[in-house]
Amino acid sequence: MRATTHLRELLEKALAARDLAWPEKTTIEPPRDKAHGDLATNVALVASKQAKMPPRQLAEALREELLAAAGDIAAVDVAGPGFLNVTFAPAFWQRTVLEVAAAGDDYGRLSIGAGTRIQVEFVSANPTGPLHIGHGRGAAVGDTLARVLRAAGFDVETEYYINDAGRQMRILGMSILYRYRELLGEPVTEPEDYYRGEYVKELAQELIDREGMALLDLPEGKATDVCRLHGEQRILDGIKKDLQDFRVRHDVWFPESTLFAAGAVDRTFAELKAKNLAYDKDGALWFATTNFGDDKDRVLVKSGGELTYFASDIAYHDDKFRRGFDIVVDILGADHHGYVPRMKACVAALGRDPEASLKVILVQLVNLLKGGEQIAMSTRAGKFETLADVVAEVGADAARFMFLSRKSDSHLDFDLDAVKQQSMDNPVYYVQYAHARVKSLFAKAAERGFSPAPATPELLARCDTSEDLELLKLLEQYPDTIAAAARSFSPHLVSFYLRDLAGKLHRYYTANPVLTAGDDALVAARLHLLNAVAAVVKNGLRLLGVSAPDKM
Structure with missing residues (x-):
């Protein structure tokens, strides 16, 4: 994010000097081929009409200004019809270590959501029995999404809807x-x-x-x-x-019965009738969802007077928006996929933009395995169906990480034996060990009486190998990952990032000596680099609700 922001600021300044506005369709993103630099932009193509000059000519002019304006940029190449491929100097990436150290636990925190109120409603299982592992996956997704959104600067409230009526x-x-x-x-x-x-x-x-x-x-x-x-x-x-x-917190526990006690359901019905969106037919009350693209209208109140689930859901979402939320997030089981268009119609009927105001995340089933074999879902001894059973068997860390190891709408195989193994094949261990490995290095350094010199740009200049720069660039991408996860409501992006970062750390550790690197300055520089990696791993795991142990 620092790289993207820095490049945009330089380009905006260069365009402003030509009295050119920043084009809305400008993109700044990593090129598909790393050999083409760190970032690529189409700014010259989309600004050429304003500039009244060919895109490539404008790109050449911008290239010269970028190279002259900032020592942080090592190279700028003009490609194709006018794309700019930008390569940053090593010193730019090395400063990431200082940025991580200065921010500490706040590294990765953003303000992109400032002023936006979001409610995340998840789990919301009927209180008719204990939570099962499917609920556990939804709980991990909902709680982590809330943590990610808060880290991105959104005002977030989590809620459990208690179906205590019906x-x-x-x-x-x-x-x-x-x-x-x-x-x-x-x-x-x-x-x-x-x-x-x-x-x-x-x-x-x-x-x-x-x-x-x-x-x-x-x-x-x-x-x-x-x-x-x-x-x-x-x-x-x-x-x-x-x-x-399971380390899951709900800010609000909202009983369905309160909707009826407050007259919210009747009020919502009256509003729908006033908009000609609800009508009586065959002794039942119907909602005209076909007005919003549904294949047929839906019943709100059956002919016998019994309300459908859909009826209270409409009143419930009306209540959510009345409480001042800009966006409401519903996390539902994948078997509710047919319910989504109806809820979109409901939100539209309430006068909201259904695409902007309602986000629905579907959570697929979990196949529970033991030793590679699928086990029957049963509460009998030796079987693990409930969330409590799974957490007791493998711990909250392993359960949460595994539930978040794939996109929520993908099926997940959860092997109880595999996640307890302390091996690099276990993704939970793989990431946690990255943190513990760095802490072990510092412990060994202390045993040898070695204390690294303070991190300075001059000291960090020793981190100049391709492996060093690869780690540094990935550290710099962490805030971008948080932004992407928040904007797309995709908390799994954090676990994907952490597995990538842990993998690069483990490969770095294997290929590059640290405590035996040679002179004290190089040892200190590498310790500071790896300490920054450990800090980011810890920050990321915290968002997942997973601990970062110092020893394993």
Whole structure:
């Protein structure tokens, strides 16, 4: 980012001297072939009409001014019809070490999101059972995205939408009551549709321990309500603990029931009717989503009076925008892909630009493996289905990193045995070891009584090999990675970057002696370079919610 910003400033100055405005279609980016320099720009092509001169002629003139204006630029080549290929001097890249050291934990923090409020809603699983590994992947993606957006300067609030109203919660209550009666020896008929997990029996036993047989004397509806409320609270407590253990934080826990209590659903229906976007037909209330490109209109209230999930979702998103968010992010399971156009229609009906105001991130399934073999999803002993089981088995570091090791809408194979191995084939270990390796070098240097001289431009000039410059350039790209991850809502870009940086560090360590490099100045220069790498690895891992150990 420093390189891009610096080049743009030089070009803007050169254009301003010719009374030329900065063209909107100007691009500054790394060329596809590294042999063509560090950055390439089309500025001469897109400004030539303003300048009233051929693009290549303008490019030649800009080339001379760039070389004359800045000692940071070593070479500028004019290519093709007028592209400028710019190569920075080694001293420019070497200063990155000083920049990293000066910024410390704040290296990579940006202000591109200043003034923009974003809400990230994720997990939001029904409180009808414990979180499974699919929820875990969504939790890692949502929490990391929020961290990345904050690092980029956005005002971010995270939220968990508690589906505490509707049919699934009633089924939970009935399921617990069924197990309650069964445990007390009452003659019961197995319900056709109920939650069968062992946790339901445990919840029923808790009620027996607390209430004894008192629920048997209550009307069934009242007894079901007692069971539902108990189950909801206990399950929600478990969900909160699981997320806390997974280093995931939600700023707001928003109960669906509050929408109804506040009249938000009725208010939203009234607004849609006033806009002629909702209408009555066959005893049901319909939303005219075909007005927004949907293949058919959708039911909001069924003929029997029951609300669809879509109805409360519209009211919920209306509430989000009323709270002042500029952008809302929904992180959903990949099985909800057909739901996205409806939510886009909902946002458009609320008077918002659906492309700018709503971002939907789909999270694909996780295939759980053990020793390379896929394992059945079960809560029985020896099987690992729940998020809590996985975290207990491999730790939060490994689980979070693996969930973020691929793009969220790609399938993920998660091998429980592989992520516990301390080998370079394990991506979690691979990145964490990059940090620990550098810290080990400093510990060894201290044991030998060696303390590196302070980092100065003169000292860092010793970092002049192609391997040095490759590391330096990648360090300089870290802020660009944060910007790209934030702008595209793609937190996996951070893990991709860290694997690349760790790989270059490990190769550098193998090919270049550090403590035995020769003279003290070279040793010190390389220690400062690697210390900057460790600092960036640590900063990146922090965004992923993963620790950076000093020893492994």
